[in-house]
Amino acid sequence: MSSVRAARTAAVDVVLCRGCCCGSAAKRPGTDHLGQLSALAEAVEDLPAANLVVTDCLGPCELANVVVVRTRGRLPGERPTAPVWLGNVTDPADTAGLCAWVRRIGLGIERFPHDGPLPPALESLRIPTPGPRxxxxxxxxxxxxxxxxxxxxxxxxxxxx
Structure with a gap:
């Protein structure tokens, strides 16, 4: 990887909710929850500054499965980015699109949006950031x-x- 590309590489976290409803066969029957976890882990596995964080309940349970994508740090002169919240991530095609997008960000191929549009397949999954619980x-x-x-x-x- 060139030093120019390395300088543009984003440190990205994928936060996967596995609380009371997300990842639950009772809440989302027919969803391959383990497959989703495996696919996201594989997507970040070889990225230089990416993490998959599995967490307890993030809050919007009615929109299970919830995933948050956030970046850490920024280049000089860049404004901070807000995390992107996604809900109803239950279809394998949605998970595949999410994995591909995270890899493009993590490899510096695509910039993290500053409240701009997401890839079309993910835009329909975007949910508002919940308020404090x-x-x-x-x-x-x-x-x-x-x-x-x-x-x-x-x-x-x-x-x-």
Missing amino acids: RTIRTRRTATATGRPALADSTGGTRQRS
Whole structure:
């Protein structure tokens, strides 16, 4: 790889949600979740500055499977880029298109969009960046251990720290 190309190579992270709904055969039956994970791992495997990050729930569960693509660092004079959020990534063709796009970015062949259009196959999967997840404390309840817990905005409870 030439030094010019190396200077343009993006450090890219692919964040794959595998929380409560994403990667779940119960939520998305018929989707090859393991195949998706394998394809994304293979896509970043030999890129000099790319990572596949498997994470817990990212939030927009109704849009499972959720994938976030983000870059780290930037060239002098470039403005920062916002992560690209993709939802309903369940079709093998969508995963293949995502893998190809990540490789083009990671190899410096394609620039990461500054809120611009994505490749047509991925543009239809783009979802808005969700807002911060907040827990609203509503009332104190007791847990089975007798320790106080706080009810959250969804009616569930969590242990108080």
